[in-house]
Structure formats: structure tokens, C-alpha cells
Amino acid sequence: MNEHCFVVTAYKDSPYLSACLNSLIQQTAKSKIIISTSTPSLYIETIAKEYGVDLFVNPENKNVSNNWNFALDVAKAKWVTLIHQDDIYLPEFAASTFHAIQQFPDAAIHFTGANEIIENKKTSFSLSLLVKSILLLPFKLQNPLRSMILKKMVISFGNPICCPTVTYNREQLSQFKFNEQYSYVLDWAAWVEIFATPFSIAFTNKPLVNRLIHQGSGTVDGIQSKGIQKEEQAIFEKIWGKPLSKLFFFFYQAAHFKHQQ
Numbered sequence: 369m370n371e372h373c374f375v376v377t378a379y380k381d382s383p384y385l386s387a388c389l390n391s392l393i394q395q396t397a398k399s400k401i402i403i404s405t406s407t408p409s410l411y412i413e414t415i416a417k418e419y420g421v422d423l424f425v426n427p428e429n430k431n432v433s434n435n436w437n438f439a440l441d442v443a444k445a446k447w448v449t450l451i452h453q454d455d456i457y458l459p460e461f462a463a464s465t466f467h468a469i470q471q472f473p474d475a476a477i478h479f480t481g482a483n484e485i486i487e488n489k490k491t492s493f494s495l496s497l498l499v500k501s502i503l504l505l506p507f508k509l510q511n512p513l514r515s516m517i518l519k520k521m522v523i524s525f526g527n528p529i530c531c532p533t534v535t536y537n538r539e540q541l542s543q544f545k546f547n548e549q550y551s552y553v554l555d556w557a558a559w560v561e562i563f564a565t566p567f568s569i570a571f572t573n574k575p576l577v578n579r580l581i582h583q584g585s586g587t588v589d590g591i592q593s594k595g596i597q598k599e600e601q602a603i604f605e606k607i608w609g610k611p612l613s614k615l616f617f618f619f620y621q622a623a624h625f626k627h628q629q
Contacts, residue, residue: 372466372535373400373445376421376453377435381411384454384580389419391456397463404439406430433546433554446539452532456578465535468570472512476540476567481575482530490578499620503528504571512568519563524607526620527556527600533577540567553599560603597621 374392378385392401402422405412406429416423426438439450447469451457461480468478484491491497503526506518513519522528534555536544541562546554563569600620604613 370400370445372447373443374449374451375439375443376403376451377439378403378405378412378453380407381409382453385415388453388455394459395462396459397466399462404442406435431548432551433548436546447535448538449535454580455532458576461576464572464576468572472570474568475512475570476537476562476565478535478570479529480533480572482533482577482579483575485578485580499526500528507571512570514568523559523563525616529559530579531555550599552596553603556603
């Protein structure tokens with residue numbers, strides 16, 4: 369079993385796939401890279417051969433959660449980073465991640481900060497980024513987080529964790545599966561589940577991933593179709609019950625305004 373593996377979750381013929389793979393090849397610390405897809409095509413096969421990476425095809429093209437679960441399974445590594453095909457990883461992402469997981473080998477997950485790139489411009493400020501930075505404040509008191517109270521504070525009022533930055537400890541999370549009930553906030557649902565375990569959560573407070581938000585991305589599609597809002601409300605209700613969840617959701621949903629511009 370490998371110590372670590374990058375799994376690029378490719379979907380259809382994305383024009384961003386090559387740049388994403390190139391950013392992984394250019395990491396200062398090297399790791400195994402593979403591609404996982406449920407939508408095989410000559411385009412994806414050609415790019416996989418160009419970069420010399422193995423391609424794994426999920427025979428079940430069901431939903432995003434199923435695809436991510438398949439990607440975790442085919443990685444065959446202790447630590448796995450699920451790569452979103454339209455994101456760019458800064459050269460020191462792997463080295464920083466490896467340093468953290470060596471320091472905290474019992475952590476369930478490790479994640480880093482991220483830049484939001486909208487229309488090829490880095491967002492320096494948005495309500496969304498402000499909310500996320502506030503929710504991550506408990507890491508200034510304890511890192512990695514072990515306190516159940518502090519862990520709950522991080523994920524009970526919204527989702528401050530950028531999913532493509534997360535590296536999963538497959539030994540600690542051997543039974544973990546993404547919940548196929550969700551299409552848009554499956555990551556937040558996962559954090560709620562993972563943060564409830566006794567394992568610690570590690571965070572590197574540096575933006576090491578450029579997260580591209582564009583027309584056609586899951587974030588924008590979910591907002592425009594109202595899919596994200598419906599699923600977020602369901603998560604709030606799961607955590608707080610209906611009366612309080614309506615109050616928290618009212619304020620939290622305003623953070624999506626920036627992505628609607």
C-alpha cells in the first residue's frame with residue numbers, strides 16, 4: 369500500500385483536466401497520481417497516457433458520492449487526496465500536507481486553505497470567505513482539533529472546509545463512505561460525520577489550492593438550480609432541528625451571493 373495518493377476525479381471532457389494534472393506533476397514532493405472517472409472517453413484516456421497516470425473507470429455512473437467513494441477505494445493508499453479536475457494545486461501543497469500528516473498521523477483528515485478564482489481573478493474578499501475564516505477560528509485554540517466541542521463549533525454553522533484540499537486517513541476512516549443522499553453538500557455531510565469521531569482534525573492555514581469557480585462548476589450549478597440551498601437546509605436541520613436551522617440558514621445562505629455575480 370502506498371503512503372499517499374492523489375486521485376483526480378475526472379468528469380466528462382473538462383478543458384481544465386490537463387492543467388490540474390500538470391500542477392500535481394509539478395509538486396515539490398512527489399506522490400502517486402491516478403485518474404478515476406465514471407465517464408470514460410478518448411479525451412480522458414489520451415490525457416492519462418500523456419501524463420503517464422493510471423486510469424480507473426467506475427462501472428456505475430450513479431452520482432457524485434458514488435464516484436468519490438469509488439475514487440477512495442481504488443487509491444490503495446493510507447492517505448488519499450481527492451482532486452477536483454478544475455482546480456490547481458500550488459507546488460508546495462504535497463510537501464505541506466506530508467509534513468502535517470507526519471506530525472499528526474492519527475488525524476482523520478488534514479486540510480489546507482484555498483484561493484477562490486472567479487473569472488480568472490483571485491477573490492481577495494467575499495462574505496463567503498469571511499464566514500469560513502470565522503468558522504475556522506477554533507483551530508487557533510487547538511490544532512489538530514481533538515475537543516468535540518471545538519470540532520462541533522467548526523462545522524455546525526456552515527461548511528468552512530474546501531473539499532479539494534482535504535486528505536483522508538484511510539486507516540482511521542476505513543468504514544467511511546460519502547452519503548449518496550447528497551449531490552452538492554456531500555462534503556459538508558462528510559465533515560459532520562467525520563468530526564463526530566474521536567479522531568483529531570488537522571489544518572494548515574495556508575492557501576495551497578486555487579479553487580476555480582466557473583459556469584458549469586458544481587458550486588455554480590448547485591446555486592443556480594437551488595440544489596445547494598435545499599441540501600444545506602437539510603444539514604442545518606440535522607444538526608439543529610427545524611426551528612433553529614431556519615434562523616442559521618437565513619444568514620448562512622447570504623454567503624452564496626458572491627458566486628451568483
